[in-house]
Amino acid sequence: MAMEVPxxxxxxxxxxxxxxxxxCMGMSINGYGPQKPEPEMIDLIRKAVESGVTxxxxxxxxxxxxxxxxxGKAIKGIRDKVQIATKFAIAFDHENWSSNVTIRGDPAHVRAACEASLKRLEIDCIDLYYQHRVDPKVPIEITVGAMKELVKEGKVKYLGLSEASAADIRRAHSVHPITAVQIEWSLWTRDVEEEIIPTCRELGIGIVSYSPLGRGFFSGKAVVEEIGDDDFRKTVPRFQGENLAHNKILYEKLCKIAAGKKCSPGQLALTWVQHQGDDVVPIPGTTKLQNFEENRASLRVTLSKEDMDEVESVVSVDSVKGERYSDVHITNTWRLTSSLPLSAWKSSV
Known part of the structure; x- marks a missing residue:
């Protein structure tokens, strides 16, 4: 009998x-290797939905x-079976988008971005709409106020934030209930456990974990296989030099625990995230059906408290070496970016 996805x-x-x-990010960008054929990616999405990952x-x-x-193409005819989450805020010059990236949370951009996403997805309503990154120039109350209008108009059902600080989450939630916060949370990214996770739980906000496999590191895809020159991970400190050599030792230790549990190291790492609570939903990305099926099968793996402790003793909070982003990318993470105070905005308009 096929396994049901809870x-x-x-x-x-x-x-x-x-x-x-x-x-779905990796299906359309070159960051993790060459771009994949669209028909294959559509087929993968549809098979995921058929198997219960919706x-x-x-x-x-x-x-x-x-x-x-x-x-949008992949969900034609099955819209009622899926929950679509998309994001806005990272804007760019259409002529030279890679070098002119800005963060925009102003109401005009919120509305224009939503309308454009609805058109591209070919749907009438977005299930979960995230602010992708916090705009330091615009109070988050203003941004969420504009998002709230989209909910009133039936264009969006639920609101989310991505890479937001605990303080900004509270400010946003005071304007309109925030349904989910998307953050990087995995065995090798644990700093969110200090403030972000407790804040979300206090406010009844769900947690969506991206890169739950450490950008493929714990599945072995970035350890056993050679990373190509066109792969974004080449720029990430954790995948470089002495940091990588150190982190590989942690991976090898995790492999031994996984063997004892009769699962792959990737499944063990993913199960660790899934065992953090019913309010946590990881969103591992892949472009291969085999990897998807392996990720999905992690839902069968169970870990006792002793198992969790053993995993965390091998890959502890501060055992991983190297930053999770290069300096180019880190300026847009929650640790360094916060929204403009509302008082400052009021005095400037």
Whole structure:
């Protein structure tokens, strides 16, 4: 009998999604190797949905734009079976998008981005709409106020934030209930456990974990196989030199635990995230059906408290070496970016 994928409530506003989602970003960008054939990716998405993984994650910036179009094609005829999450805020010059990236949370951009995403996805309403990154020039109350209008108009059902600080999450939630916060959370990214996770749980906000496999590291895809020169991970400190050599030792230790549990190291790492609570939904991304099936099968793996402790003793909070982003990317993460105070905005308009 085929394994059923459990459904869980994401946040406290009523959104129900599959316990594991599917990150679609890599299907449309070259960051993890060459771009994949569109028909294959559409087939993969449809097979994921048929197998019970119905929570699909995309963004207008993936491609840019092409990933939403891909997802839109894939869900034709099965819209009622899926939960679509997309994002806005990372804007760019259309002529030279790679070098002129800005973060925009102003109301005009919020509305224009939403309208454009709806058109590309070919849907009437987005299930979960995230602010992809916090705009330091615009108070988050203003941005979420504009998002709230989209909910009133029926264009969006639920609101989310991505890479937001605890303070900004609170400010946003005071304007309109936030259903989910998307963050990088995995065995090798644990700093969110200090403030972000407790804040979300206090407010009844669901947690969506991206890169739950450490950008493929714990599945062995970035350890056993050679990373190509066109792969984004070449720029990530954790995949470089002495850092990588150190981190490989942690991976090898994890492999031994996984063997004892009769699962792959990737499944063990993913199960660790899935065992953090019913309010946590990881969205591992892949472009291969075999990898998808392996990720989905992790839902069968169970870990006792002793198992969790053993895993965390091998890959502890501070055992991984290297930053999770290069300096180029880190400026747009929650640790360094916060929204403009509302008082400052009021005095400037």
């Amino acid at each position: 459904k869980v409530k994401l946040g406290s506003q009523g959104l129900e999604v599959s316990k594991q989602g599917l990150g 929570f699909l994650d995309t963004s207008d910036v993936y491609g840019p734009y092409t990933n939403e179009i891909l997802v």
